[in-house]
Amino acid sequence: MVYLKNFRLRRIDDDFDTKVIDDVTSHGFHIIGISENGDFDSAEYGFTVGCYYSFGIPGAVLHGMRYQPMKNLLWSYVSWARNHLPIQSPMITDDLANLPIMLRTVYPTWHGPLLGYANWFYKDLGSVYPCVQVAWPDEEGIFDTELGFDEKLRSIQPNMSLLHTGAA
DSSP: OOSOTTOOOOOOOSHHHHHHHHHHHHHSOEEEEEOTTSOGGGOSEEEEESHHHHHSOOEEEEESSOHHHHHHHHHHHHHHHTTSOSOOSSEEESSSSSSOEEEEEOOGGGHHHHOHHHHHHTTTSSSOOOEEEEEOOOTTSOOTTSTTOOGGGTTTSOOTTSOOOSOO
16 A cells, blocks of 8 residues: 555665665565664664555654564554554554553654654655654653653653754
């Protein structure tokens, strides 16, 4: 299924481009894990590429989880979102994991610094592609937008629904 029927996929320049495009055309999306030290088991964040193209749902970005749980949660998001449009922002659901998850629209100023491959993929879209942040609460079940949130977690999971003005 392709939601953006008139959108042309990017020209492939290398093996990673090939993998991204292959996953998007076969599964509908690809998951990118970003790790500053190259250890993807401890990726700082991950995001989807191709969800809007394939299904008309916002892509998703998730911070502060090890790669495999992050990948599993992003897969769950895609499966869930395909049946729950439109996604209201912010919205809290417990349908994606064994804890409540907040979905909130990513402010477009975050796209450039953090979502490089999604930017590459949607370069010729002609508008901003939609993306949501999959945010998780602290151990007490408190989200970063609520009083009492564990402040030590704020640097691990930035609130991407706010204007991005500096380093990520």
